[in-house]
Amino acid sequence: MALPPSFLDELRARTPMPSLVGRRVRLSKSGRNWKGLCPFHNEKSPSFYVYEDSFHCFGCGAHGDAFAYVMRAEGMGFMEAVERLSGEAGLDVPKATPEAAAREARARDLHGVLEAAEAAYRRRLRSAEGADGLAYLRKRGLTDETIARFGLGWSGGGRGVLAAELRELGITPAQLIEAGLMQPREEGGASDLFFNRVMFPIRDRRGRTISFGGRMLGEGQPKYVNGPETALFSKRRNLYGLDLAREGVFRGATLIVAEGYMDVIALHQAGFTGAVAPLGTALTPEQLEALWRVSPEPVLCFDGDAAGSRAAGRAAEVALPLLTPERTLRFATLPAGDDPDTLIRKSGAQGMQSLLDKAQPLADALFGLIAGAKLPEGPEARAAIRNRLAAAAAAIPDKALAAEFRGALFNRFFAQSRRPGARAAPRHPRPVPDATAIQAQRARLLLAICLHHPDLLREVEEPLALLDLPEGPAKQVRDALLAWIPRAERLDSVELIAHLEKSPVSAASAWVLRPAGLPMEARSGAQPKEALDAFWQIFGFLRGEAELAEDARAAEAAFAGSNDPAAQARLIRLRAALDALRRGEVEDEFSPA
Known part of the structure; x- marks a missing residue:
């Protein structure tokens, strides 16, 4: 039977071409699209281009949609391709009734x-x-x-x-x-x-x-x-002007989400041919998915009044659980009392373009929507804002991206918290601690964690080896520990400590393990997660901000190249350690005993 066009449209929408083709072809970004070596003929330089909903090879002429690609790549018939893609998309193929x-x-x-x-x-x-x-x-x-x-x-x-x-x-x-x-x-x-x-x-x-x-x-x-919901029309799934905007974005226009019909039409007439609008409702997850199939970074254009701020907040709330490193949003705020039509009439297309050029990345807009223009003075209100910032970042399912958002939001929070020229009076007079003693104490706590919880070394062996520890007991124990790992049959704390007690570094290991000054996280009774979190916090202070930032950049590149969960976990840890270092967390806890 002939399948319903609405079903085939839905299946195409749920099958992004870059993900489908990327299973067999190594693709690289080319502007808004992707390119790679054609899988259908031998070539040395890439002429195979992949768009969001189609592919085309400028070498051999192969082209088509997801169905055509699977049919050609897998040697399937049309219905076989439909059934294969339907199973992956979670759709049932309509039966011939x-x-x-x-x-x-x-x-x-x-x-x-x-x-x-x-x-x-x-x-x-x-x-x-x-x-x-x-x-x-x-x-x-x-x-x-x-x-x-x-x-x-x-x-x-x-x-x-x-x-x-x-x-x-x-x-x-x-x-x-x-x-x-x-x-x-x-x-x-x-x-x-x-x-x-x-x-x-x-x-x-x-x-x-x-x-x-x-x-x-x-x-x-x-x-x-x-019009009402019908067999053809769903307000949640459709956007006004999307058919024209797809063509405009393909030719280089910015994808703009305006408020209504006349906004879209005025924008198109002024040359902004990527404009669309929702249909009388707030943006829905289905509409956001439709936008991202056209462009990875649509610009949401809202009025500069309270209603516009509420609409922006709702859009951000809907978008956060759907974000990935490849797709996000920007926010442009119109002057109070203006819509795109009146702004273009007053300031011309240049005025509208200037507004789009100033559009904020999602993280910046999100901070403003949550914290406002100025942080409140009261500790309760400030704590509430911190909790909302943390909750917003936690709503992002991609852990690396969530960590980046959390760092960006908290950096803004703490930057606004610092008053120019203000100094906090010390609660109690205390002597200035010796920097060498501080580093030695931090190294001791880090090593105590490793000796009491050697199973963590599977994750932290390489970062531990990177540290430039003070000469003396700390460095001796670290080197002996790293030498023990390859020879150990199992990573057991009792066996490790017994090994060190019989080695030339027995005195140094006793210095590490003496109970005085050890917080709970560095003792044998700590939970593994508590010990691991403490390791990374102390690691950040020992490593230093510049080196830690460089470690994070290297981890980000490693994760991007491999998509390995272990690389992702390390990136998240390094970002959190850098965030803690910049905020000065746990400073008192890890001072000399």
Whole structure:
């Protein structure tokens, strides 16, 4: 049977081409797309380009969508490719039933009904009864070319007008109800959903009309109305202008998320051909996924008032659990009282471009949304903000990215906490500690953790070897410990300590293990996680900020190249240690006893 187009569209949307092709082809970034050596012919330089929803080889001419790629790469038939991709995407392939065939036929019919309605609305806009609608659009500065490109029309003023006009094409009121153009009446029959409104066709990503929005002129509420949910239209999944924005972004435009129909149209007319808008609701996870399939970094454009701030906060909250290192957001805030249309009228396209150029990365915008322009004075309020910042970072599922966000948010928090020229008075007079003694004590605590919990050495052996420890007992014990690891049958604390007691470093190991001054984390009774966390905190102070930052950069590069969980864990630990070092955490705890 012929599969429903809606099912195939959903399956394509759930199958990003870079991930699919990347299983067999080593891909590298090329602008917004990817490239690699063609898997279908021998070549020495890459001419095989992968887009979000298709591929094309400029060498052999191979091209197509996910189905075409699997068919060619795996030697499968079309239905085999569909079943394979459906299983990976978690979708059930529609079964060949009379009901499925009927739904498919109705969907085809609904597209035809909506196309006929759009044509009727467009004709009516240019007729005498549509004069007010056309005057409104021209007053808003729209050209005839823009009006035609977006398919704008006029609904007509009387109820039943659309049904009467489309009856000649064999379209029934029942079909108009199913398409979301009419609504049944309690007393029987049906009435037009749209009347006395400028009409905006809503199209899917392939440019097919799936519903309409209408704007009332003059007095009356609601000002804007969208069509209801139908077999073709879902407000949660669709974005106004997405079909045109996909083409614009492909040609280099920025993907901009504005608030409404007229914002999108004004932006396109001014040359910002990547503009889209949600359909009367806050951004949904499904819409964000659709945006990221077009661009890895859309710009969300919000009003500069309280409502705009709330909308930005909701968008960030929805986005955080969906973020990955490859996809994020930026936020642009309009001047108070402006929308994209009025800003372009006042400042031209240059003014709008300047606003986009100043768009904030998500981490910066998120800090402002949570903390505001100025941190509060009270410790309770400040602690609440710290908790909200930590919770926001924790909502990101990618651990490395979550650690980066946490570091960025907390760095901003502590930077704002420091007052220029202010110095905190010491609570108690205390002598200035000796730097050498501090380093020796830190080294002792680090080694005590290793001796009492040698199973941690699987993770920390290499960082331990990197440290430039003070000459004397600390360095002697560290070197003896590293020499013991390759010969040990198992990483057991009792066996390790017994080995050191019989070695030339017995006095040095006794210095490490003496109970005086050892915090709980460095003793044998500590939980493994507590001991490991303490190791990395102390490691940061011993390593130093510059070296620790360099370690983190190297770990980030290693993780990016290997995608290895162990490399990811090390990166997270190093970032946390660097964050703690910059904040000065555990300073008192690890001072000399």
